[in-house]
Amino acid sequence: MKREERYQHILNYFQEHVPVAETELFYSNPFELLVAVILSAQCTDKRVNMVTPALFKAFPDAETMAASNSDTVFNYIKSISYPNNKAKHLVGMANMLVNDFKSHVPGEVEELVKLPGVGRKTANVIASVVYNKPTMAVDTHVFRVSARIGLTINAKNPLQAEQQLITFIPENLVPRAHHWLILHGRYTCIARKPLCEKCSLKNWCKYFENNFIKKNKNKTLKTKPNGKEKIKKAGEEKSSKKSYKKITKKSK
Numbered sequence: 137m138k139r140e141e142r143y144q145h146i147l148n149y150f151q152e153h154v155p156v157a158e159t160e161l162f163y164s165n166p167f168e169l170l171v172a173v174i175l176s177a178q179c180t181d182k183r184v185n186m187v188t189p190a191l192f193k194a195f196p197d198a199e200t201m202a203a204s205n206s207d208t209v210f211n212y213i214k215s216i217s218y219p220n221n222k223a224k225h226l227v228g229m230a231n232m233l234v235n236d237f238k239s240h241v242p243g244e245v246e247e248l249v250k251l252p253g254v255g256r257k258t259a260n261v262i263a264s265v266v267y268n269k270p271t272m273a274v275d276t277h278v279f280r281v282s283a284r285i286g287l288t289i290n291a292k293n294p295l296q297a298e299q300q301l302i303t304f305i306p307e308n309l310v311p312r313a314h315h316w317l318i319l320h321g322r323y324t325c326i327a328r329k330p331l332c333e334k335c336s337l338k339n340w341c342k343y344f345e346n347n348f349i350k351k352n353k354n355k356t357l358k359t360k361p362n363g364k365e366k367i368k369k370a371g372e373e374k375s376s377k378k379s380y381k382k383i384t385k386k387s388k
């Protein structure tokens with residue numbers, strides 16, 4: 137299957153079955169989203185959502201956070217990963233927003249990445265979610281799922297994956313495609329054990345094609361000692377469930 141066809145099928149599927157796809161982080165304005173996305177680096181959205189209600193109540197805007205200090209902010213976020221660094225980043229980010237951006241969260245990726253704690257992925261999320269720009273944030277889920285399906289080929293890093301994805305995905309779908317791929321990676325195409333047999337994308341997925349369809353085809357062709365091929369009956373095959381376990385075990 138050509139890569140264009142995979143994109144077409146996958147995007148059609150998501151548009152039809154998941155028309156609304158949004159971040160699972162809690163927020164009510166661009167500043168809160170920026171704070172939540174910074175906190176979500178190497179941490180689950182669920183965990184971030186546990187700390188942000190109190191944090192947002194104490195620091196409702198850039199001014200209040202800028203007027204605080206990292207020790208105080210630390211106390212609100214100490215249950216998430218890397219709280220020391222993140223507390224420093226949040227206070228630094230708030231200060232830069234106040235001093236350089238009139239307390240307004242910028243919409244350009246080039247400006248966003250100047251903020252402490254904001255890398256390209258975070259900047260792309262803000263530009264996409266807040267400003268609906270066609271920027272593709274590639275996190276671990278997007279990177280893995282895109283590669284498995286065959287949407288990206290030999291992408292060595294998130295930037296290469298991002299460039300391939302935005303080449304093939306129509307601009308108007310890029311913001312939603314980011315969430316589609318994240319959610320698919322979070323709940324179905326799981327890192328350690330993808331739920332391929334119940335995955336709705338399997339008919340267009342390269343990983344499924346290589347690890348299930350082709351392997352099963354090969355199993356049906358057994359070569360006799362005299363060189364003749366015999367086709368095993370379907371009943372002689374091991375159950376697909378056993379094959380699946382074997383494959384996932386190997387891939388660990």
Ligand code: SF4
Nearest residue numbers: 325330332335341343
């Ligand atoms: S078929 Fe498997 S590898 Fe492909 S997208 Fe679905 S869960 Fe992921």
